[in-house]
Amino acid sequence: MTDYQPFLITFRLALITTAILFIVAIPLAYWLAHSKSKFKSVIETLVSMPLVLPPSVLGFYFLIAFGPSHGLGQFIEHYFNTRLVFSFGGLVVASVIYSLPFMVHPIQAGLAGLSPNLKEASFSLGKSKMNTLFKVLLPCIKPSLLTGLVLTFAHTVGEFGVVLMIGGNIPGQTRVASIAIYDEVEAMNYHSANVYAGILFAVTFIILLTVYFVNHRYAITKNL
Amino acid sequence: MCNKMKKYFYFLSLIVMMFCSLTCGAQKLTVAVAANMQYVVEELLPIFKTETGIDVDLVVGSSGKLATQITEGAPFDVFISADMKYPNELFHKGLATEPAKEYAQGKLVLWTNTHGIQPTADLKILLQSSIVKIAVANPKTAPYGEAAEQAMKYYKVYTQVKDKLVYGESIGQTQQFIDTKAADIGFIAKSQVLTDEMMGKGFWIEIDKKAYAPLMQGATILKHGKTTNAYGAKHFFEFLYTTEAKTVFKKYGYIVSAK
């Protein structure tokens, strides 16, 4: 009796998180790559924190911040009539924070590695910063963008600690595949756990393989 | 000369450390405890230490999770479960020395930490729109979660409130959900609301015994305990059934047999 819902939730979560982060991370990565501000180190550190903090710490702070007993959570509950803890929406918010460095770092590194002359040449041709970013800079760092997308997606699929803290394991809503597998192992249903884990492995493998394959073919045709 | 002295010193400290770990290890006991019994057992430890001089390390978790870990070889000496099923399973697998022996019977309570909510004995409160999330322990691995489910079905509110349910990894996490008000109300063990920290926090009512199968809680000595620490394990296990222990259990709301 394999229940496919956890997989649907996991992939939905991963896709939405990746899409949101792609939009959010680009301006942030651009700023970090080009800024000479004093605050750059602070922002860089904040962005990297989710890499170092144990997921349970993130989950714990999230629970406090977005639970209805404190300011922010109360505000959200009052005005939007939603509670972020124990909801899919909450998982999205948490995943965006948790996977942020995985999208920002590759893009930042890609942009910083470009010759500054490219940007300047574009400016001298009368093109705005936005125009330059989308028509020149981003197209030149396609491999970095791909890396960011793939890492973010994969990282979100593998998310466990944060979901454990704030998900509430609700079937159909927050019971993601990683939690479902854990559940089955806990209940000593090793056969089920095996099936789930196998499916998750196979699907993620195929997704990543496809992405890398397409990327290589694209690089080859461009060089002709 | 200097080099030789260094080698000698290292060798000596190695011997000392090994000796220490051997002797210290032989003394210390590792006891796996179901989450709802955490505070209770913690209170027993100083008494046990005074009587026997043995130190005890506690590993806390949901009964199911602990049973799984023991099956996978976790080096625990004694298992205090929240039910009889898990220790018995271990016994059948040859990982415990005797079948589960009941030490107490647990009580289920409905508790809230959110202002303005009053739990009702018939569970009708759960149907209110003001209750958005109800916390229970995962029935798959926590006996109190199973009991909560049974109670809700008994009072015929289960199907209506099913979508409001939020599952805690253990009864401990369930309590945390309610404590932080992330869940508006939920089912936990009576022992949890009677601890010093929880006294006076929120409101709770006891669920009628007839609404759920009795939460008979059993303990057993594990194979690891018998082979590596037979003396300590045996004494601790027997300690659970003494009058002193029973007094503490009663204090935390458990039902104990007179014997």
Next chain:
Amino acid sequence: MISFGISKVLHTAQGKALLDVMCDIEPGELVGIYGASGAGKTTILRILAGLLLPDKGHISVGGNMWLDTTAGKNLAPQKRSVGFVFQDYALFPNMTVKGNLAYALQKGQPPAIIDELMELMELQQLSGRYPETLSGGQKQRVALARALVRQPKLLLLDEPLSALDNELRYRLQGHILQAHKRYGLTTILVSHDVPELFRMAGRILVLEQGKIVKQGTPLEVFFNEQAGGAFQLVGDVVDVNMETRVITVLVYNNVVKVQVTAAEAIQYKQGDRVLVSSDTFSPVIRKIVVS
């Protein structure tokens, strides 16, 4: 009329230097800037283009104020009518040759200029190629064409030909001159190649440690009047022969032997930079026939 006066602290390998220059350029002029590396040549171009802000300065082009630090006015590079050709070409790798030129097209500008420039720079065959497949010379032609699409008021060339061999250099210099004439450009060329400046620049600014130390026509700048004579050659000593008292000097690819006194011979050693000149000299000229 382009006039500017800028000053900025430079951080060079030898420590801090102050770049402090002032100049007026007539429309249609091709001005060369000559100087050693680190003297501040590229910095001047970048400040004119708006890519760098000087500590103090003003730039006015055709009556419009592009920069005035005292008034707090700083026109963004996008708004300045400049064409910039970088030393490393800075072509956009994600666009074809035609794409690079098309990118430069302004809103409402007729695209005919692209074909015109491609013809002028002999780029028609390379229209669909990507920059990474082009040779140095080809890239430079594209960079030049791209800088001209907007028909800028000021064309800035930052050592555009330094990476190329002599023959290619010569050809491309021709292209630049053609474009300069055809579009009536005002151009500033940064170069450390003297023949290049001779051929292309009407006026040269010699920059040393951030200051203009000499200004004038190429002849005025590179010919030392005090030393006089009918010819002056700058070269390096490759040999000092104490017995014959002949110092051998290498001037570019040419060898000159100079007879000196014993007292003079002692003063020179291999590697010295020297000026060889003479007034009593009747050179004979002969054509080199290439067979």
